Structures are given as structure tokens and as C-alpha cells.
Amino acid sequence: MPTPSPAPVRKRRLHPRNMKYFGEPLHRLIRGRLWLQVIIGMVLGVGAGVLLSPDTGLVGENLATALGEWLALPGHLFLAFIQMIVVPLILASIIRGIAAATDVQQLKSTGVWVGVYFLATTIVAVVIGIGLGLTLQPGRFIDAESVTRAAGGQSAEAVRAATEQAAQAQGEITLADIPGELVGVLPINPMSAIAEGQMLQIVIFAMVLGVGLLSLKPSSAKPLLELMGSVQSVCMAIVGAVMTMAPLAVFGLLAQAVIRTGPNVLGGLGVYAGAVVLGMGVLLLVYMAIARVLAGIGPARFLSAIREPFLLGFSTNSSAATMPITIRAAEEKLRVRPSLSQFIIPLGATVNMGGTALYQGLAAVFMAQMFDIDLPLPALAALVATALGASIGTPAVPGVGIVVLASVLSSAGIPLSGLALIVGVDRVLERFRTSLNVTGDLVACKVMDRFMPATISKTEELREERKAAREQDRQSTDVVVARSA
Ligand code: ASP
Numbered sequence: 001m002p003t004p005s006p007a008p009v010r011k012r013r014l015h016p017r018n019m020k021y022f023g024e025p026l027h028r029l030i031r032g033r034l035w036l037q038v039i040i041g042m043v044l045g046v047g048a049g050v051l052l053s054p055d056t057g058l059v060g061e062n063l064a065t066a067l068g069e070w071l072a073l074p075g076h077l078f079l080a081f082i083q084m085i086v087v088p089l090i091l092a093s094i095i096r097g098i099a100a101a102t103d104v105q106q107l108k109s110t111g112v113w114v115g116v117y118f119l120a121t122t123i124v125a126v127v128i129g130i131g132l133g134l135t136l137q138p139g140r141f142i143d144a145e146s147v148t149r150a151a152g153g154q155s156a157e158a159v160r161a162a163t164e165q166a167a168q169a170q171g172e173i174t175l176a177d178i179p180g181e182l183v184g185v186l187p188i189n190p191m192s193a194i195a196e197g198q199m200l201q202i203v204i205f206a207m208v209l210g211v212g213l214l215s216l217k218p219s220s221a222k223p224l225l226e227l228m229g230s231v232q233s234v235c236m237a238i239v240g241a242v243m244t245m246a247p248l249a250v251f252g253l254l255a256q257a258v259i260r261t262g263p264n265v266l267g268g269l270g271v272y273a274g275a276v277v278l279g280m281g282v283l284l285l286v287y288m289a290i291a292r293v294l295a296g297i298g299p300a301r302f303l304s305a306i307r308e309p310f311l312l313g314f315s316t317n318s319s320a321a322t323m324p325i326t327i328r329a330a331e332e333k334l335r336v337r338p339s340l341s342q343f344i345i346p347l348g349a350t351v352n353m354g355g356t357a358l359y360q361g362l363a364a365v366f367m368a369q370m371f372d373i374d375l376p377l378p379a380l381a382a383l384v385a386t387a388l389g390a391s392i393g394t395p396a397v398p399g400v401g402i403v404v405l406a407s408v409l410s411s412a413g414i415p416l417s418g419l420a421l422i423v424g425v426d427r428v429l430e431r432f433r434t435s436l437n438v439t440g441d442l443v444a445c446k447v448m449d450r451f452m453p454a455t456i457s458k459t460e461e462l463r464e465e466r467k468a469a470r471e472q473d474r475q476s477t478d479v480v481v482a483r484s485a
Helices: 024-031 034-052 061-101 104-136 143-152 158-171 177-186 190-196 197-216 218-245 244-263 263-295 299-305 307-315 318-334 338-351 353-370 377-393 403-409 416-451 458-485
Strands: none
Touching: 024 034, 024 218, 024 307, 024 318, 034 061, 034 244, 034 263, 034 307, 034 403, 061 197, 061 218, 061 318, 061 338, 104 263, 104 338, 104 353, 104 377, 104 416, 143 416, 190 197, 197 218, 197 338, 197 377, 218 307, 218 318, 244 263, 244 307, 244 416, 263 299, 263 353, 263 403, 299 307, 307 318, 307 416, 318 338, 318 416, 318 458, 338 416, 353 403, 353 416, 377 403, 403 416
């Protein structure tokens, strides 16, 4: 008689505290309608910029520049604070997100499918961006004078020739360079990756640590997990405090941008901005179609479930800062398993940026049109690949997407001077793409929740998670009581 196989032994799970419990300060901001305050800040900022612009003639050029710098000060402080906390926040969130997995096997299969899903949807997003750029031709609406002004007085032809020369001098990446480039993605020295803010390397380092933790006994994993938990909560406390500055920050940054570019340029950029917003609308439709077909949830229900992270992404300009609310929406509104949402959201916030990829593709086509540069099919295919890579590497913080765009432009041989022209509208467009980036992560969660087999039932997972959170609360109260005794 065959001996019955022994019942599978379930390993004790680590249960790091779910990040959704750290989102209270952000919740207060949503209840206080932060998004509305941000929109008011945007409108007032453009108004102040138009009034103070040297073109309007109310103030002289020097005074206007000085006023612009002072108005933008809160904005620069805001950006610096968010950038300051994003590396520890992402590191801690990914490590703990992976440690929340039910087991290594589940993590492996989810990891592979999530990776494939992220790549496929991001490629679709870049293609939409490039397609819209080629159809609507927003670059043709910018007059030669604005192009020359952005290029610091040089004509479009002179800038084009200089860029071609620089590209030739730099040489091309050959097939033999690729293995070295691939190894270069691994953070051989994690501390220098952290010091330099190399997001992709940081993500890889965090994933390696997270997987390593899963193989430890819970008692050995606990100290590191608790430390990372404290890092997360202090980061979120800082984000919550800094976010109250968001309306003032957007007011000052926009005012300065309009003072710099002059109100007239804004008209020409209208078609470009309109094309980006239209692209975001198309991407939203694609996401809704995916949610409907692959996850069986209709657009109305989906959009109402994700309303809060969508608006918070718009207000904060940062997918990373929005994470606790995104996780909460995934679990409480979309009923996604905590082990999946805690893994997919922190990872997606850093590497899955459909909105950013779409914008990078479209912006590159726009700039090429401005400088009259042809983009034949091979160049467009290369653009898809670079925009894909760049969107993965873009940190989930405000104000950096446009910096990463510079690397896309230079690898496509497009002059960088056009960036000066779009930096003003970018402050607004970034809000749309951040909301779309957050939406993309939530759709991914819902789809994976439908397809990834669960080791334990969702109800059981939720029950275990709540029990672990209560336990941790009790332990920390015990510590406080013991200390004060
Ligand atoms: N700020 C965006 C985000 O956090 C990224 C970007 O700039 O495109 O998702």
C-alpha cells in the first residue's frame, strides 16, 4: 500500500506591518481636499506668472527673475524634502513588501508574471505616446523664435548640427558592450547606489534582501523588518507634513516657470500639453479595458475604488509618497490579497510607470519635430526601448521625470535645449502621469489577484494580517508602558 504523503507543513509567515497603516496623515490631507487646493495653487501660479512676466511690462526683467526665485523657494524645498525620503522609503517598502509574501514559490511566479505584465503595458503606453506625437504633430505649433530663445539664441539648424557632432564623437554602443552594461545594473556596492540615488540598483538590492529575509527564521528576520517598519513610518510622517506645503509649492513653481518662459510660449505649448493629456486619457481607457477583460471589474466601479490614490498622485506628484493610500485602496476597495498588494505596489511605484513612458515617447517626438529631425522606423523602435528603460529608472518623486527625459533625448540624437521650453508645463503634466502611474499599479494588482493562485484563502490572509497588526500594536504599547514605568 502506498504511504500517504505527509501534509504540507506551512512555514510561519513574517507578517511585516502593512504600510497602509502608515497613511493616516495622507488620509487627513485627502479629507481636507488637498487636490482642490493644488488646482487653485496651479491657477493662481499661472496668473501670478503672467502678471510678473517681463513681457507684460509691469516689472523689469531683473526684478521679475528675483521674484520668481523667491516665489519658487517653497516649491524647491518641497521637492528636496520628498527626494530626501524617497530612497529610504522605497528600500524599506520593497524589502517589507517581499517579506509579506506567503512563500518563496508564490513570490517567484508572481514576480515573473508581474514583470511580464509591467513590460507589456509599458510598451503599449510608449507606443500610444509616439503614435499621438506622430499624428497630432505638436512640434509644428512652436514658432522658430521660441525654439531659438530656448536654445539660448542659437538657430534650430545650429543646435541640430552640434547634437549630431556630439553623437558621432560619443560613438555607438556595440553588441560587445551589452553584457557589461547588464552586469552594471547589479549594485556591487549598495551603499554607493544609495548615495547616488540609483533607483534601479536600489530596487534590485531591496529585492535581494527581501528574498533573503524570507529564507530566515522569523526570529532572525524580525529585527531588520522592525527597523524597516520604523523607517517607513518616519518617512510617511515626513511626507504627511511636507504635503501640506504642496499648494504653495505648485503656486510658486508655476509662477516662476511662466515668468521665465513668458506667457506667449504657453499658447504654442497648448497643443503639446493637450496631446499629453489626451494620451493619458487613452491610456486610462486601455487600463480600464484591461481591468474589465482580465480582472472582470467595470470602469465605474474601478474608478470609484481608486479615487483617493488617483487624486493623491495628482496632488503629490509622487507615486512613492502615495503608496500607503494605494495599498489601502487595493486591499480595502479592490479586495486584493495583502501579500500581493504589498509586493506589487512598492515595486510598481518605482518601475511600472505607464504614464511616464507615454510622456517620454511623446515628448521626444515633439522635440524632434521642433528641430526638424526625422525619426525613421528603426529610430522609433530604439525610442520605444529607451523610453521603456527610462520609465523603469525614473524615481517616483516629483520633478525628476524631466531630467530622465534628457537621457532619452540624447540617446535619440535630439537636442536637449528644447527642455527649457517645456519645463513650465511639465509641472502640470507630471501630475497627470503620476495619477496614471498609480492607476497602472492598481490595475496590475487586480489582474494578478485574479490569476495568481493563492496558498491560503484571501479571508484567511486578511485575518492573519489583522491579527499580526494587533499583536504588533500590543507589543509596542507594552514597550511604552514598560519604559514609562
Ligand atoms: N513623478 C512621477 C511619479 O512619481 C514620475 C515622473 O516624473 O514621471 O510617478
